[in-house]
Each structure stands twice: as structure tokens, then as C-alpha cells.
Amino acid sequence: xxxxxxxxxxxxxxxxxxxxxxxxxxxxxxxxxxxxxxxxxxxxxxxxxxxxxxxxxxxxxxxxxxxxxxxxxxxxxxxxxxxxxxxxxxxxxxxxxxxxxxxxxxxxxxxxxxxxxxxxxxxxxxxxxxxxxxxxxxxxxxxxxxxxxxxxxxxxxxxxxxxxxxxxxxxxxxxxxxxxxxxxxxxxxxxxxxxxxxxxxxxxxxxxxxxxxxxxxxxxxxxxxxxxxxxxxxxxxxxxxxxxxxxxxxxxxxxxxxxxxxxxxxxxxxxxxxxxxxxxxxxxxxxxxxxxxxxxxxxxxxxxxxxxxxxxxxxxxxxxxxxxxxxxxxxxxxxxxxxxxxxxxxxxxxxxxxxxxxxxxxxxxxxxxxxxxxxxxxxxxxxxxxxxxxxxxxxxxxxxxxxxxxxxxxxxxxxxxxxxxxxxxxxxxxxxxxxxxxxxxxxxxxxxxxxxxxxxxxxxxxxxxxxxxxxxxxxxxxxxxxxxxxxxxxxxxxxxxxxxxxxxxxxxxxxxxxxxxxxxxxxxxxxxxxxxxxxxxxxxxxxxxxxxxxxxxxxxxxxxxxxxxxxxxxxxxxxxxxxxxxxxxxxxxxxxxxxxxxxxxxxxxxx
Amino acid sequence: xxxxxxxxxxxxxxxxxxxxxxxxxxxxxxxxxxxxxxxxxxxxxxxxxxxxxxxxxxxxxxxxxxxxxxxxxxxxxxxxxxxxxxxxxxxxxxxxxxxxxxxxxxxxxxxxxxxxxxxxxxxxxxxxxxxxxxxxxxxxxxxxxxxxxxxxxxxxxxxxxxxxxxxxxxxxxxxxxxxxxxxxxxxxxxxxxxxxxxxxxxxxxxxxxxxxxxxxxxxxxxxxxxxxxxxxxxxxxxxxxxxxxxxxxxxxxxxxxxxxxxxxxxxxxxxxxxxxxxxxxxxxxxxxxxxxxxxxxxxxxxxxxxxxxxxxxxxxxxxxxxxxxxxxxxxxxxxxxxxxxxxxxxxxxxxxxxxxxxxxxx
Numbered sequence: 001x002x003x004x005x006x007x008x009x010x011x012x013x014x015x016x017x018x019x020x021x022x023x024x025x026x027x028x029x030x031x032x033x034x035x036x037x038x039x040x041x042x043x044x045x046x047x048x049x050x051x052x053x054x055x056x057x058x059x060x061x062x063x064x065x066x067x068x069x070x071x072x073x074x075x076x077x078x079x080x081x082x083x084x085x086x087x088x089x090x091x092x093x094x095x096x097x098x099x100x101x102x103x104x105x106x107x108x109x110x111x112x113x114x115x116x117x118x119x120x121x122x123x124x125x126x127x128x129x130x131x132x133x134x135x136x137x138x139x140x141x142x143x144x145x146x147x148x149x150x151x152x153x154x155x156x157x158x159x160x161x162x163x164x165x166x167x168x169x170x171x172x173x174x175x176x177x178x179x180x181x182x183x184x185x186x187x188x189x190x191x192x193x194x195x196x197x198x199x200x201x202x203x204x205x206x207x208x209x210x211x212x213x214x215x216x217x218x219x220x221x222x223x224x225x226x227x228x229x230x231x232x233x234x235x236x237x238x239x240x241x242x243x244x245x246x247x248x249x250x251x252x253x254x255x256x257x258x259x260x261x262x263x264x265x266x267x268x269x270x271x272x273x274x275x276x277x278x279x280x281x282x283x284x285x286x287x288x289x290x291x292x293x294x295x296x297x298x299x300x301x302x303x304x305x306x307x308x309x310x311x312x313x314x315x316x317x318x319x320x321x322x323x324x325x326x327x328x329x330x331x332x333x334x335x336x337x338x339x340x341x342x343x344x345x346x347x348x349x350x351x352x353x354x355x356x357x358x359x360x361x362x363x364x365x366x367x368x369x370x371x372x373x374x375x376x377x378x379x380x381x382x383x384x385x386x387x388x389x390x391x392x393x394x395x396x397x398x399x400x401x402x403x404x405x406x407x408x409x410x411x412x413x414x415x416x417x418x419x420x421x422x423x424x425x426x427x428x429x430x431x432x433x434x435x436x437x438x439x440x441x442x443x444x445x446x447x448x449x450x451x452x453x454x455x456x457x458x459x460x461x462x463x464x465x466x467x468x469x470x471x472x473x474x475x476x477x478x479x480x481x482x483x484x485x486x487x488x489x490x491x492x493x494x495x496x497x498x499x500x501x502x503x504x505x506x507x508x509x510x511x512x513x514x515x516x517x518x519x520x521x522x523x524x525x526x527x528x529x530x531x532x533x534x535x536x537x538x539x540x541x542x543x544x545x546x547x548x549x550x551x552x553x554x555x556x557x558x559x560x561x562x563x564x565x566x567x568x569x570x571x572x573x574x575x576x577x578x579x580x581x582x583x584x585x586x587x588x589x590x591x592x593x594x595x596x597x598x599x600x601x602x603x604x605x606x607x
Numbered sequence: 608x609x610x611x612x613x614x615x616x617x618x619x620x621x622x623x624x625x626x627x628x629x630x631x632x633x634x635x636x637x638x639x640x641x642x643x644x645x646x647x648x649x650x651x652x653x654x655x656x657x658x659x660x661x662x663x664x665x666x667x668x669x670x671x672x673x674x675x676x677x678x679x680x681x682x683x684x685x686x687x688x689x690x691x692x693x694x695x696x697x698x699x700x701x702x703x704x705x706x707x708x709x710x711x712x713x714x715x716x717x718x719x720x721x722x723x724x725x726x727x728x729x730x731x732x733x734x735x736x737x738x739x740x741x742x743x744x745x746x747x748x749x750x751x752x753x754x755x756x757x758x759x760x761x762x763x764x765x766x767x768x769x770x771x772x773x774x775x776x777x778x779x780x781x782x783x784x785x786x787x788x789x790x791x792x793x794x795x796x797x798x799x800x801x802x803x804x805x806x807x808x809x810x811x812x813x814x815x816x817x818x819x820x821x822x823x824x825x826x827x828x829x830x831x832x833x834x835x836x837x838x839x840x841x842x843x844x845x846x847x848x849x850x851x852x853x854x855x856x857x858x859x860x861x862x863x864x865x866x867x868x869x870x871x872x873x874x875x876x877x878x879x880x881x882x883x884x885x886x887x888x889x890x891x892x893x894x895x896x897x898x899x900x901x902x903x904x905x906x907x908x909x910x911x912x913x914x915x916x917x918x919x920x921x922x923x924x925x926x927x928x929x930x931x932x933x934x935x936x937x938x939x940x941x942x943x944x945x946x947x948x949x950x951x952x953x954x955x956x957x958x959x960x961x962x963x964x965x966x967x968x969x
Binding site: 242243244246295296298303326345346347362364366371373375377388389390391392394396398400402404438440442444446447448449481482483485486487488489490491492 | 619620623624626627630631633634635637638639641642643644645646647655656657658659660668670674677711712713714715716718719720722723883885886926
């Protein structure tokens with residue numbers, strides 16, 4: 001009995017249509033004489049034949065089977081073939097090698113380009129390789145744009161030679177869309193060369209982009225997604241400690257500590273980009289939380305004060321391919337920070353200090369899968385407490401983190417339960433990632449140090465359909481260590497009254513109401529704005545104590561909408577609009593809080 | 608080593624893991640490295656090097672009434688002052704007094720042991736100065752045109768069309784400048800007192816006009832207090848130094864202002880003891896300046912004044928929680944009797960400013 005799975009039918013029809021398109025185009029190109037094609041002998045081929053053959057060789061196949069298909073493609077190479085045919089075959093090999101994660105895929109793309117140098121489609125596919133397959137947390141932008149701009153150059157040459165075919169319009173649309181996506185995090189182009197609609201002149205021209213992110217929230221957690229349970233519990237334990245109130249907090253005080261101040265943050269960035277250099281950023285940011293900070297832990301809920309933070313800084317980012325080792329993303333910044341409201345007892349005190357941040361990422365294919373290591377190091381040289389005892393005045397905050405992710409991109413055998421018979425089918429997912437990570441935040445107060453550790457593990461499954469699911473468990477631990485200067489040889493000891501730990505379970509369901517991958521080119525626009533993505537995100541969290549007070553255990557759930565659209569009128573800018581609502585219930589306090597967040601981003605950094 | 612070796616998944620995974628672990632090693636320095644002198648203190652020391660100026664008391668317990676700044680906005684420091692200098696700004700609260708302890712560790716009221724001390728100390732010395740604003744009486748000041756006595760402020764006459772010092776206030780009555788006092792008198796902290804015998808060029812201790820003969824004031828010459836002819840500046844006149852102001856006034860924030868005296872102060876070394884259950888540590892000594900001799904509780908003017916607390920009678924001690932404490936009432940509130948016609952009350956809307964410097968154990 002044949003089970004008609006609608007998804008499989010759609011995939012098959014799509015492939016047939018693509019094959020028909022490429023074959024038809026190839027047939028029409030056969031009317032050209034070899035001499036009409038500059039740089040390659042043989043018939044003028046539609047480069048999407050490479051795409052069609054690639055899809056035919058990978059559809060419903062395991063990676064081992066794809067490897068066999070690749071071997072067949074090698075066997076099919078013949079020295080007597082016209083160059084344009086060889087180029088197409090090289091392209092198919094390159095695509096298969098890309099799929100298999102072979103580190104020499106690029107060499108085959110180069111071979112295809114060298115064999116048929118007039119064909120812009122191979123430049124597009126090579127550009128897609130650098131922008132979608134390679135890289136570490138970010139594409140190898142400089143190489144991607146090099147080939148995408150070359151594709152535009154070649155398209156223009158074909159146009160001028162009268163050899164521009166209908167399918168070249170698709171190549172052009174894909175190329176321009178990919179360039180748009182490549183720069184989408186950069187923001188609004190200020191110079192014309194890298195702005196939409198791009199031309200081949202953009203490759204070596206400098207780019208300047210302005211980006212801005214405005215975020216507002218009334219939330220128990222900050223914009224860094226810290227654990228609110230840990231924040232409130234830490235505040236309570238410190239207030240109760242013998243160096244502050246030295247008494248148990250009242251029920252009312254415990255209740256009042258769970259708060260959701262209004263927060264706002266504006267991040268602006270001027271990004272200068274050049275193919276030889278990478279991206280250099282000038283940064284300015286302003287942040288305020290209204291009545292969010294405890295003024296005195298002696299009376300922790302008597303007065304909450306505003307916190308204002310502004311910084312000016314500079315940053316650098318570039319992904320460097322270091323295969324056969326790995327791709328390396330270099331990212332870092334320096335900021336000069338001015339802050340007020342963060343010093344206990346002195347809400348008016350303005351601190352000025354430096355902050356350094358390094359965020360390298362290392363990524364490499366393991367077969368068709370990908371392993372990525374993200375590292376984070378932040379050193380905030382917070383202003384020492386003025387005039388205090390030297391050994392008690394030192395302030396410093398160092399954050400170290402690492403996340404190791406293994407992402408499966410192999411096709412998976414999956415149940416087809418939504419509409420079909422339940423017969424399993426094999427499909428290429430958008431990735432199934434498994435990750436573990438650790439983060440340690442050491443904040444030093446003279447001879448005392450608060451050590452916060454996060455240990456987490458999770459998985460994110462991007463289904464071949466419209467949905468994705470992320471599950472994560474996080475273990476939060478907080479310790480305070482100190483040394484006693486009275487000792488001739490001071491040893492680090494733990495202040496056990498400040499110990500606590502908690503665990504959080506998170507599930508995030510995401511559904512693509514509008515799927516950007518279904519529109520390779522630019523979608524239809526209205527008033528110069530083209531919607532690109534609309535996601536419904538449903539996050540659910542549960543947080544419970546492992547050690548220490550249980551007051552702030554809670555459950556939280558809500559919904560968010562993420563809407564991305566392109567403005568095509570002035571240079572092509574990506575906007576991301578997010579709005580969300582959460583309800584949070586602190587069940588041991590019997591307290592329910594309604595939380596809101598919204599953000600508008602024109603260009604963005606790490607989300 | 609061939610790159611292929613690194614391409615094996617397990618090796619790659621282990622390599623990344625090692626890289627992450629190495630990264631994790633880039634942490635903060637050992638806390639012990641922050642200790643400037645480990646073990647007991649064994650020689651003369653500045654209190655601010657080991658004890659935190661943290662234990663705010665009285666009105667200082669509530670935020671916003673007692674504000675301290677350290678090594679900022681200090682008065683010109685006394686010669687050879689050691690340690691930090693402090694400026695306290697005290698605004699009147701419901702307690703009507705304020706004070707501050709230097710504690711080890713910060714905010715320790717007996718919940719933790721104090722700083723160990725090995726040496727024997729003879730005394731604790733320190734410099735202190737204080738100033739506040741007074742509410743000025745109604746009426747015009749010196750040199751301002753007038754048509755009748757009532758136009759001028761108390762203590763001034765309307766003489767030949769302008770207000771002039773009347774030299775009419777007997778000893779013990781209130782004044783702003785010495786010229787308002789009768790006979791051989793000086794105006795000291797808004798009260799007429801007998802003038803001293805200091806002639807021009809003679810030293811006048813503590814910057815006090817009371818050491819100088821009538822018609823002179825205690826000015827500054829070659830960085831030393833000396834009796835000099837008084838200046839011409841009345842209250843509110845612009846000045847560069849105290850020499851520009853009349854006797855009874857001094858130059859504060861570039862304006863001649865009434866010279867005030869704040870007190871009585873309480874100074875103490877040690878003295879922290881458990882005040883509630885759960886506090887188990889206390890200071891082995893508690894020596895206050897008042898208790899150490901026959902001297903009255905001190906009053907402090909706007910010029911540096913050095914005090915010494917004798918520790919000789921306190922006996923040996925091996926640790927301290929509270930190394931030094933000062934406390935003072937807000938001026939003329941529940942401390943001094945206010946005459947019904949008392950014209951020169953402290954301006955309650957303005958903070959009292961207290962300067963502290965060079966608190967040293969020897």
C-alpha cells in the first residue's frame with residue numbers, strides 16, 4: 001500500500017519542477033554555438049542543473065549513500081566533455097562535498113568556476129557555501145561577498161553580451177538576497193556600494209552601516225537573561241547576612257524583592273566594513289532600569305534606585321577560515337562604561353571603568369555535522385570603591401564561558417504522523433544541535449568574591465517543517481568566598497550562609513508563520529517593506545531550588561512574535577521587531593507577575 | 608603533526624574541550640593576592656589602611672543624611688597627614704545626631720572578629736575640622752546705605768547713611784563680626800568674647816580670632832596663622848583668603864562667612880560591643896576622648912584641629928573591630944539652649960560639613 005505523505009509529494013513535485021526548469025533551459029542553451037560562450041566550450045548550461053543534480057543525489061539518502069553518489073559523480077567525469085558540462089559536474093561534486101562536510105569542497109567550486117568562468121551561477125553557489133555552510137557563528141563574509149559580487153559582475157557581462165537568460169534572473173535574485181542577508185546584522189547602509197540593489201563594484205568598496213536596537217521590558221530578568229531566582233535569592237541572603245541587616249527578612253520584604261522594573265536599552269553601532277579588513281565597530285549604548293536596584297541592604301525593600309549605564313566603545317569582528325583545522329570567528333570589543341546607581345548606599349555615585357570582551361568561536365565540519373566551540377571572556381575593571389581600605393576596595397568582574405555544540409545536519413528518519421500513515425520518512429532537518437556549556441561570573445569585592453556558575457545542556461531541533469523546539473536544563477550555583485587578612489597565609493574559605501543553587505528547565509517552541517527559507521529571493525514588498533520572517537515563540541520555564549531558600553521558585557510561560565522585514569527603498573535594511581508577554585508565578589510566595597518585552601532592531605549583533 | 612590528525616572527530620572534540628578548559632583558566636587572581644598585609648598589624652598605621660569608614664550611626668543610618676566622600680573635596684590636608692582624608696556632609700534627620708565608625712571588616716558590629724593587632728600603641732591622633740551655615744538676621748550689612756537703624760542688621764548702626772559696626776554688644780551676646788562687640792572683644796562663633804593679647808605678627812593657634820587683640824584677626828601669613836589687621840569683607844563679600852574678611856568671619860567657598868564651631872564631638876577608639884543576640888564579638892577596649900582626661904568634649908571650628916586619644920591607660924589589646932569613631936549632634940538642636948531672640952541659628956537647610964584626616968595609631 002502506498003502512503004501519500006503530502007510533504008513527500010510536495011518535495012517530489014518541487015524537484016521535478018526544478019529539473020524541468022534546468023533541462024528546459026539547458027535545451028534552449030544548446031542552440032548557442034560553443035564560440036558564443038566566453039571561457040567555456042560546450043553548451044551554455046543553466047547552473048541550476050547543478051542544484052537539480054545535487055538534490056537528486058541527496059534526496060531521501062543517508063550520508064553514506066550520498067558518499068556513494070559522490071563517488072559515482074567522480075566516475076562520470078570524462079576528459080572529453082565540453083568544459084561547460086565539466087563545470088556543472090564539478091559544481092555538483094562541490095555541492096555534495098559541501099553536504100558531506102568535506103574540507104576540499106571549496107576546491108571543487110573553484111574548479112567549476114575556472115572551467116566555466118563566464119557562468120555567474122557557480123559564483124553564487126560558492127558564495128552560498130561560504131555564507132551558509134562555512135563559518136563559525138557567522139558566515140565567512142569576506143569570501144562569500146567576493147563570490148557574490150563576482151556573480152553580479154558576470155551577470156552584467158552576460159547582459160552586455162546579450163547572453164543573459166531567464167534563469168540568470170533567478171541567479172541575480174538569489175545573489176542579491178544573499179548579500180542582503182549577509183549584511184542584515186550590519187544595519188542601514190550609509191554608503192551605496194554594499195547597499196541593495198548591489199552591483200559588482202561593492203566587493204572592494206568600503207561599507208558603512210548604522211544599526212540601532214531599542215529594547216523595552218518590564219521584567220523580573222534583565223536583558224542578559226540572568227536567572228531571576230538567583231538574583232532575588234542572592235539579594236535576600238546578602239540582606240540577611242551579618243554584615244547587613246543580620247536578621248531574617250520578613251515575608252513582606254521577601255515578597256517585595258521579587259520585582260519587575262521597567263528597563264530600556266538603546267544600542268547603536270556604526271560599522272565600517274571592508275573586504276580586506278573585516279568589520280570595525282564604533283559602539284554607543286545607554287541603559288536604564290527604573291527603581292530596580294536596592295539602595296541599602298540593611299533595609300532592602302525601603303528604596304529601590306534607578307540604574308543608568310552608558311558606554312562608548314569599539315569592536316572588531318571577522319571570520320577566518322583556517323581549514324583543514326577550523327573556521328575561527330574573532331570578535332571582541334573595548335568599552336568605556338559610565339554607570340550610576342549600582343553602588344550600595346551611594347546611588348548618585350558615578351563610576352567610570354573599562355570593559356574588555358573577547359568572544360572567539362571555533363567551528364568545523366565533522367562529516368556532514370558541525371561542531372562549534374564558543375568562548376566568552378569579559379573583564380570589567382570596575383572602579384574601586386573610592387578611598388576604602390585598599391584590600392577591601394578592589395572591584396572587578398570577570399566572566400568566562402564556553403559552549404560546545406554538536407549540530408547534526410545528516411538526514412534523519414522521522415515519523416510522518418501529522419498527515420500520513422505513520423510510515424517513517426527521511427528528511428534533511430535544518431539541524432539538530434546538542435550543546436553543553438558553562439559560564440562563571442567572578443565578582444570581586446576586595447577580599448570577598450561572589451562566584452556564580454551556570455552549567456547547562458540542551459538540544460535544539462529545527463524540523464524540516466515549520467517548527468523548532470529547544471529544551472535546556474541549567475544548573476545555577478552561587479558561592480561567596482573570602483580570605484581573612486588576619487591569617488599570616490590567608491586561605492580562601494567559603495561563606496556558607498551565602499551558598500545556594502537552583503535549576504531551571506526551559507522549553508521553547510518556535511513556529512515559522514512566515515518562513516524565510518521558502519523565499520530564496522526578495523519577497524513581495526509593500527511601501528518598500530518586504531516581510532521576510534514571522535515566528536511565533538512560546539517559552540516555558542520552571543525554576544526550583546536545589547540548595548538554599550525556596551522562596552523564589554517559579555513557573556513562567558508566555559508568547560513572543562518575531563517579525564523580520566527588509567526595507568528595500570533606501571539601501572536594503574533588515575528590521576527585527578519582537579514583542580512578548582510572559583506570566584510568572586512564584587508559587588511559594590503566591591505572587592503572580594505579568595511581564596512584557598518589546599524590541600525593534602535595525603541590524604543587530606548576537607541575539 | 609598532519610592536519611588530518613586534527614580532523615578526526617574525537618581528536619577535534621577533545622581539542623575543543625581542552626581549548627575550553629584552558630580558557631576557563633583565565634580567571635581572576637587569587638583573593639589572597641588582594642591582601643596588602645597578611646597577619647596581625649605590627650606597627651604604626653593609618654586607620655584608613657585597614658578599617659573601613661562604614662558604620663554610619665544616628666541620622667547616618669538612613670540613606671541620604673550622612674554622605675562621605677574619600678580623598679575627594681577634602682580640605683587642604685594638614686602637613687604630614689597619613690592615610691585617607693574624608694569629607695562628611697550631614698543633613699539634619701530625625702535623630703539629630705550622626706556619627707561614623709571605622710570598622711573591620713566593613714559594617715561589622717560584632718558578628719565577626721576584628722583585625723588582629725600585635726603591637727602596643729600609645730595613642731591615636733587625628734585632624735578634624737567642621738563648618739556649617741548660619742541663618743543670617745534680617746537687615747542690611749556693613750557699608751550698605753541706610754536711612755534708619757532698623758534698616759541695618761542687629762549689631763550695626765546706621766552711621767552717616769550706611770550700616771557700620773556699632774561696637775555695642777556686650778560679652779556673651781551674639782555677633783557676626785568682632786566690630787559689633789563692645790570694648791576689647793572678638794566675635795567667636797557668633798558670641799562676643801574677650802579679645803586676646805596677640806599683636807600683629809604673633810601666632811594665633813587654631814586660626815582663632817580670640818587669640819588676637821581687638822581690631823585684629825587671625826589670618827594667614829606664610830602658611831601660618833598670625834594675628835593680622837582684619838580685612839574689610841563683611842558676610843557674603845567675595846574673598847580669596849581669610850585675610851580679606853573681617854574678624855569673626857572666614858573665607859568659605861570664596862565668600863566671607865561666619866566662622867562656626869560645631870560640637871560637642873565624641874571620639875572613641877574601640878567600644879563596639881554586642882547589642883543584640885547573635886553578635887558574639889566585641890572590642891577589648893573602648894577609650895573615648897572625653898573619658899581620657901579632664902578635657903571637656905571638644906568643639907571644632909573650620910580650621911584643622913589635632914586631637915590625640917591616649918591609649919596608655921587602656922591596657923594591651925590584640926584586635927579591634929571599631930578602630931575609631933566620631934559622633935556629633937546637629938548644631939543647636941536639643942543640645943544648646945536657644946534664647947528666644949537668638950538670631951544666629953544653624954541653617955537647617957544646609958548640611959554640616961566635617962573633615963577628618965590623618966587618623967593614625969602610634
